[in-house]
Amino acid sequence: xxxxxxxxxxxxxxxxxxxTTYCNSSTTLSNIQWYKQRPxxxxxxxxxxxxxxxxxxxKRLTFQFGEAKKNSSLHITATQTTDVxxxxxxGGGSARQLTFGSGTQLTVLP
Amino acid sequence: DAGxxxxxxxxxxxxxQEVTLRCKPISGHNSLFWYRQxxxxxxxxxxxxxxxxxxxxxxxxxxxxxxxxxxxxxSTLKIQPxxxxxxxxxxxxxxxPGGGNEKLFFGSGTQLSVL
Numbered sequence: 261x262x263x264x265x266x267x268x269x270x271x272x273x274x275x276x277x278x279x280t281t282y283c284n285s286s287t288t289l290s291n292i293q294w295y296k297q298r299p300x301x302x303x304x305x306x307x308x309x310x311x312x313x314x315x316x317x318x319k320r321l322t323f324q325f326g327e328a329k330k331n332s333s334l335h336i337t338a339t340q341t342t343d344v345x346x347x348x349x350x351g352g353g354s355a356r357q358l359t360f361g362s363g364t365q366l367t368v369l370p
Numbered sequence: 371d372a373g374x375x376x377x378x379x380x381x382x383x384x385x386x387q388e389v390t391l392r393c394k395p396i397s398g399h400n401s402l403f404w405y406r407q408x409x410x411x412x413x414x415x416x417x418x419x420x421x422x423x424x425x426x427x428x429x430x431x432x433x434x435x436x437x438x439x440x441x442x443x444x445s446t447l448k449i450q451p452x453x454x455x456x457x458x459x460x461x462x463x464x465x466x467p468g469g470g471n472e473k474l475f476f477g478s479g480t481q482l483s484v485l
Contacts, residue, residue, distance in 0.1 A: 293474075295474075301478075302476040302477065302478050302479050303413070303461070303474070303476050304476070305473040305474060305475070308473060348413065350474075357415060357418070357426065358474070359415075360412060361412075362412045363412060363413075
């Protein structure tokens, strides 16, 4: 079945530093979604990428979808303490099913 | 506008007891998903319904788990009998009608502890 790998598992950064998490799929994806889960909270949708090579930005967050539609990345510029949480990618396949990556837990040190 | 509503928020039970988790999806959403989250296995899809019909239950761990969706506004996930390894956060999520992978709206989850 479809597998989605996400690295790194953990990342500690100083406030103001940049952060990147990477997502790789064993198969070509129809789309990829990104979610953020705050500590003790539930996953919240951030964005969906559909097109090969697509790049989308949300303020300090930049999302990319690879040309082969098998990998994706999320980059945060100048992290803030409000960015703390776990970031998940989720690869879209058939039948409305998403396969979630294992997540990257981001800690931002003030 | 209410989001996905799950109850209870926390459940502590003893091994062997029956546990029922409840979910009310967002009004107008026609797909409902049950996920389980653990440190070891991450977010796992257990089952999903489309228009109240179970479409794929291949993620349900074993016969002790069952899920129902008697109508568009209510779903249950039942574990009988429960075991300590079932301890996890169980999330319900719903999506609006659409042709592809619509974004998931998650509930706040049920933290289940089986002693």
